[in-house]
Amino acid sequence: MIQHPGNVFVVSAPSGAGKSTLTQRLVRSVPDLIFSISFTTRKPRPGEVEGRDYFFIDDERFDAMVREGGFVEWVEVYGHRYGTGRDWLNGVLATGLDVLLDIETTGAMNLRKVIPDARLIFILPPSAASLEQRLRSRGKDSDEQIRIRMHHARHELEQYQAYDYLVMNDDLELAYHQFESIVYATRASLGRMSPAARRVLEGF
Numbered sequence: 434m435i436q437h438p439g440n441v442f443v444v445s446a447p448s449g450a451g452k453s454t455l456t457q458r459l460v461r462s463v464p465d466l467i468f469s470i471s472f473t474t475r476k477p478r479p480g481e482v483e484g485r486d487y488f489f490i491d492d493e494r495f496d497a498m499v500r501e502g503g504f505v506e507w508v509e510v511y512g513h514r515y516g517t518g519r520d521w522l523n524g525v526l527a528t529g530l531d532v533l534l535d536i537e538t539t540g541a542m543n544l545r546k547v548i549p550d551a552r553l554i555f556i557l558p559p560s561a562a563s564l565e566q567r568l569r570s571r572g573k574d575s576d577e578q579i580r581i582r583m584h585h586a587r588h589e590l591e592q593y594q595a596y597d598y599l600v601m602n603d604d605l606e607l608a609y610h611q612f613e614s615i616v617y618a619t620r621a622s623l624g625r626m627s628p629a630a631r632r633v634l635e636g637f
């Protein structure tokens with residue numbers, strides 16, 4: 434089990450559902466919330482920055498980290514490996530800040546085993562047709578890649594019942610509002626606020 438004074442949020446979604454759009458806005462807008470930077474063996478896409486989007490490493494280094502138990506969880510998707518670094522996560526959690534992890538469903542289930550009170554959020558596309566439309570309009574994938582992503586999307590969507598919150602990303606503003614509200618509501622939960630409430634009470 435990983436001890437953590439802050440809140441841990443995990444967000445998953447089929448590719449194209451709007452996860453990057455929502456998470457980037459969330460970490461810009463919500464104070465004291467850190468985006469978890471994973472390690473990956475895939476190559477950076479145009480515009481991606483080392484140490485901001487991912488730590489880009491080669492297969493040898495990934496293998497070594499797996500052997501040394503350096504990952505809290507790791508998976509292989511679309512022919513590349515992705516993992517949450519143990520030292521990195523422990524270091525951030527020790528600061529007491531909240532952390533948001535953008536990981537796929539298998540990783541989310543594995544993370545829950547070591548951080549049972551992590552809040553799991555799934556972002557739903559409004560329909561299969563709109564997901565395909567968003568993938569096409571994003572213009573990053575070939576027809577073949579879109580076919581593979583749509584197939585994988587079904588597999589990811591089948592896991593929705595394991596999540597604590599489902600955010601339907603149809604109207605972007607409404608979806609963002611719900612997403613942000615989950616973070617603030619978790620911060621205000623009884624378990625999190627009890628120490629503060631006790632301190633207030635002691636002053637009477």
Ligand code: ADP
Nearest residue numbers: 448449450451452453454567571602603604605
């Ligand atoms: P993901 O990170 O889940 O793969 P993106 O955030 O890149 O998805 O979004 C995929 C595409 O859909 C982008 O072009 C984005 O601008 C668009 N998009 C995101 N949310 C909405 C929405 N609510 N309505 C319409 N288009 C959206």
Ligand code: 5GP
Nearest residue numbers: 471472507508510515516517535536537540
């Ligand atoms: P992309 O290549 O589009 O950045 O990411 C592909 C998929 O890998 C996304 O679903 C993303 O959430 C997932 N992913 C990114 N980092 C990690 C990680 O550290 N662990 C797991 N399990 N999935 C990850």
